[in-house]
Amino acid sequence: MRWVLVRIALRNLRLHWVRTFIVGILLMVGTWLLVVGQGALEAIQEGMRHSVVDTVAGDLQIYSASAKDDLELYQSAALAAPDIGQIDHWDALHEVLEGLPEVASAIPMGKSLSIVTGGSMLDTKLAELRRAINEGDEERVAPLVAHVRQLIRSLGGELDKLAKVAADSAEIVEQRADLARAEEDAFWAGFAADPLDALEFLENKIAPLGLQSGLYFLSFLGTDLTAFQKNFKKFEIISGEMVPPGERGFMFNTTTYERFIKHRTARRLDEVKEARDFEGRRIADDDDLRRKVERNAKQVTSITDQLDPVRTGEVTELLRTEMGLPEAELPELITAFMSMTDGNFDQRYAWFYEHLAPRIRLYAFEPGDTLTLYGQTKSGYPRAVNIKVWGVYGFKGLERSQLAGAFHLMDLVTFRELYGLSDPVTAAEVRGIEERSGIATVAREGAEEALFGGDAEVVQEVASAAFDEVAGRDLAGLRRAAEAKRAAGFTQDELDHGPVLNVAVFLKDAEQGTLPWVAERVRLAALSHGIAVQVVPWDVARGDTVSGISLGISLLFYVSVTLVFLVALVIIVNALLMSTTDRISEIGTIRAVGGQRGFVMQMFAVEAGAMGIIFGVVGVLLGALTVLSAGANGIPATSELQYFIYGGTSLHPELVPRHLFVAFGVIVVVTLVSSLIPAWVASRISPVTAMQTKE
Amino acid sequence: MSIVALVGVDKDYPLGKTTVHALRGVDLTIERGEFSVIAGPSGSGKTTLLNLIGCVDTATRGRVLVDGHDTAALSERARTKLRLDTLGFIFQSFNLIPVLDVYQNVEFPLLLKRDVGKVERKRRVFELVERVGLSGQLRQRPGELSGGQRQRVAIARALVTGPKLVLADEPTANLDSATGHAILELMREMNASNGTTFLFSTHDPQVMDVAQRVVRIADGRIAQPGGGVSHATPVAAPAPAPAG
Numbered sequence A: 001m002r003w004v005l006v007r008i009a010l011r012n013l014r015l016h017w018v019r020t021f022i023v024g025i026l027l028m029v030g031t032w033l034l035v036v037g038q039g040a041l042e043a044i045q046e047g048m049r050h051s052v053v054d055t056v057a058g059d060l061q062i063y064s065a066s067a068k069d070d071l072e073l074y075q076s077a078a079l080a081a082p083d084i085g086q087i088d089h090w091d092a093l094h095e096v097l098e099g100l101p102e103v104a105s106a107i108p109m110g111k112s113l114s115i116v117t118g119g120s121m122l123d124t125k126l127a128e129l130r131r132a133i134n135e136g137d138e139e140r141v142a143p144l145v146a147h148v149r150q151l152i153r154s155l156g157g158e159l160d161k162l163a164k165v166a167a168d169s170a171e172i173v174e175q176r177a178d179l180a181r182a183e184e185d186a187f188w189a190g191f192a193a194d195p196l197d198a199l200e201f202l203e204n205k206i207a208p209l210g211l212q213s214g215l216y217f218l219s220f221l222g223t224d225l226t227a228f229q230k231n232f233k234k235f236e237i238i239s240g241e242m243v244p245p246g247e248r249g250f251m252f253n254t255t256t257y258e259r260f261i262k263h264r265t266a267r268r269l270d271e272v273k274e275a276r277d278f279e280g281r282r283i284a285d286d287d288d289l290r291r292k293v294e295r296n297a298k299q300v301t302s303i304t305d306q307l308d309p310v311r312t313g314e315v316t317e318l319l320r321t322e323m324g325l326p327e328a329e330l331p332e333l334i335t336a337f338m339s340m341t342d343g344n345f346d347q348r349y350a351w352f353y354e355h356l357a358p359r360i361r362l363y364a365f366e367p368g369d370t371l372t373l374y375g376q377t378k379s380g381y382p383r384a385v386n387i388k389v390w391g392v393y394g395f396k397g398l399e400r401s402q403l404a405g406a407f408h409l410m411d412l413v414t415f416r417e418l419y420g421l422s423d424p425v426t427a428a429e430v431r432g433i434e435e436r437s438g439i440a441t442v443a444r445e446g447a448e449e450a451l452f453g454g455d456a457e458v459v460q461e462v463a464s465a466a467f468d469e470v471a472g473r474d475l476a477g478l479r480r481a482a483e484a485k486r487a488a489g490f491t492q493d494e495l496d497h498g499p500v501l502n503v504a505v506f507l508k509d510a511e512q513g514t515l516p517w518v519a520e521r522v523r524l525a526a527l528s529h530g531i532a533v534q535v536v537p538w539d540v541a542r543g544d545t546v547s548g549i550s551l552g553i554s555l556l557f558y559v560s561v562t563l564v565f566l567v568a569l570v571i572i573v574n575a576l577l578m579s580t581t582d583r584i585s586e587i588g589t590i591r592a593v594g595g596q597r598g599f600v601m602q603m604f605a606v607e608a609g610a611m612g613i614i615f616g617v618v619g620v621l622l623g624a625l626t627v628l629s630a631g632a633n634g635i636p637a638t639s640e641l642q643y644f645i646y647g648g649t650s651l652h653p654e655l656v657p658r659h660l661f662v663a664f665g666v667i668v669v670v671t672l673v674s675s676l677i678p679a680w681v682a683s684r685i686s687p688v689t690a691m692q693t694k695e
Numbered sequence B: 001m002s003i004v005a006l007v008g009v010d011k012d013y014p015l016g017k018t019t020v021h022a023l024r025g026v027d028l029t030i031e032r033g034e035f036s037v038i039a040g041p042s043g044s045g046k047t048t049l050l051n052l053i054g055c056v057d058t059a060t061r062g063r064v065l066v067d068g069h070d071t072a073a074l075s076e077r078a079r080t081k082l083r084l085d086t087l088g089f090i091f092q093s094f095n096l097i098p099v100l101d102v103y104q105n106v107e108f109p110l111l112l113k114r115d116v117g118k119v120e121r122k123r124r125v126f127e128l129v130e131r132v133g134l135s136g137q138l139r140q141r142p143g144e145l146s147g148g149q150r151q152r153v154a155i156a157r158a159l160v161t162g163p164k165l166v167l168a169d170e171p172t173a174n175l176d177s178a179t180g181h182a183i184l185e186l187m188r189e190m191n192a193s194n195g196t197t198f199l200f201s202t203h204d205p206q207v208m209d210v211a212q213r214v215v216r217i218a219d220g221r222i223a224q225p226g227g228g229v230s231h232a233t234p235v236a237a238p239a240p241a242p243a244g
């Protein structure tokens, strides 16, 4: 190494320090970006891995070899559910898997969609009334009766609205007659005499009329709940309890529960609070928030309906005092109260949860309730099951992620019934029965469209028509069948023996690079036992939607790094070209006194290289510091998607030495490459110039 | 064998659509050990002539032999090597490397010659710096030196490789006459002690007194010794192109 080159290079860098400084800043930013970006990218990939692996996928996913479609754990709602076939005998496959040394555990599962009705205020109040009567609790009966009568009155108004659009007028006429009867005082006199008989009438004839107010779309996973809870690390119970082993049951996912099952007014208040507290948005200058406040002020009945006459009185009094409007009636009071501004929001939010929330039902379904789920079997037949809600679960750190929280859980046995999942022999029998009974003749495609087409929010509003189309012919029949299936429980053997759609497998050593090989070994092992399956690593099973996110993030990083470096390259090339023109005489002299072209080129390469090394080191150090501090403090997730890609509430990038070397290497190579053109130009400077230049 | 021999050398420069005939039919021989001056008015072709001899440029026609090498036949690489090994340059505007100090500037050509060891390098640099009288300014940069001092550094640099021929293009043009004289004396001394051939250009009549031999050039032609071309002759604008 000729030290004179380094000496000249360093001296020149110092001499032209402004130029050096500008290029240096660019190089530092580039290196910094590379170090931090790589750290963040790796942390994000790891975060996403946890979001996928530890909530639903496991390390590997297994599904039938004869599946029509690819397994996509997060399929977009707009598409028809992929047909992934079925694995006929879970116990046989389970045994194979347990025999493999690589496998730590395996969890059977299947995914489907349902509509849930019920949860209407009338249903709930009637159920409470029945309980009160059965328990002989006279004190609670009177207010409940008053509340039920209030609800029936408001139902009359809704039926009038429906009559305008409904085609089947005979049915409406009959329903009106029923409703009129239920509104009469004479009916309620009869209620006092024989409450159970009157209740029967209300439950069978009147309650179904209120159904359209409570339609929800639920996507759920049927699984071995005990195994699920044990193996998916992010699982946690938020409220209620886990379905006990051997029991049927349903677990709400907290994300969807909060978003769609919570009382709309409360939900909107939560959203406004969150936007104000975490995103610094203000009602005054944010259209979205203002709309939410306006809707809360308008939708008064969503609260008044929930209040029985006694509570109506209480709330009216409280609000009159709170609002300083001693004369006002409840609807007026609620509108005034809900018309919140940035000034009073926090105080009223707290007041809402202290005084109003305890008096209304905050969630349409709560642990302890029984849901009636309407779905369709794989072959397109409508089915209904009644299932108890045991609790609400969530995934740690992912409570706000809609991707991770898209599905609820239910026991596998109920799932099989709802989805019509049975081994081939039983399936044939069932199909025979269904066809003979002619329970419904909706083609699978049509039913799917009718049931689940479009996104949930919109569907919810137009759902009643769709719902009638599928199940309306024999709603009562379906309900009865569901009631019958609400069996007490099942044995582990029943659970194990039977078909599943797919299986999540956890490995003892889930080294990402080896997953495809392990997957292949598992596939061959199953095949050798006569079970034809496909085995895919989690990152394949997650499907295109999530892969796309992952790819998008990587792309964003690489594109921005490339851009920064392209800009840096252009600027370095320019700076060095300026340096050649500034130094024509010096270069000419060097050439004249005997320096070869190569020497001149080296001079420039060393100058660029020195810049690369100096500023690369600084950039790498700054980057490392940033990564360390970000790792220690965490980068908080600020959007719904970020929770998912961070794998929790914050991202903790780790300092990986390899990233530092890569960043340093890239920066040095980039500066060397950018010195090529100027170096070549300089080497073409003729030695004659040395003789020509005058001082 | 003469150190320099030019036979029928023409040098044309294209200038726009026309051609400047900077040298026309130049025949010139310089013997080893000479201390010669090329004298002529501005624009007469002195620098052009030195460029050809110094292998930094090539003739349009004719042959230029330097230390026995036909320079036109050499590759760029070989010409560069010839400059390094055989020639020394002293420029009108000194042309030191600004970022290097006196010692490093003098050492520079030795670093380009990879075959000179560190100890030998140091010895030669010290010897030459002392001979040009700059031992006290070893660590100063060109910017901190006077014109005369800079030209001394340039002389040391030109001589440090032990060249056979030192070319100096108007080495005193940027110096006051006293300093110029001192510089000329120094070169004369070097010539006397080492036998190094010196060839320099000037249009300063006082300078010519020092030279052993004065080659007069005007309008690109060598005037025959004793011939009628005088330095006082008004400058003949080279053929068609006015300056600028």
Ligand SMILES: Nc1ncnc2c1ncn2[C@@H]1O[C@H](COP(=O)(O)OP(=O)(O)OP(=O)(O)O)[C@@H](O)[C@H]1O
Pocket (backbone or CB within 6 Å): B013, B014, B015, B020, B021, B022, B040, B041, B042, B043, B044, B045, B046, B047, B048, B049, B203, B238
């Ligand atoms: N690169 C060039 N392109 C065009 N013309 C040139 C070039 N170099 C020199 N000339 C012309 O050639 C002629 C000889 O120039 P040269 O520099 O050799 O003269 P000189 O005797 O050294 O003059 P001076 O005393 O001013 O240094 C001049 O007319 C000059 O304008």
Ligand SMILES: [Mg+2]
Pocket (backbone or CB within 6 Å): B046, B047, B048, B169
């Ligand atoms: Mg000249």
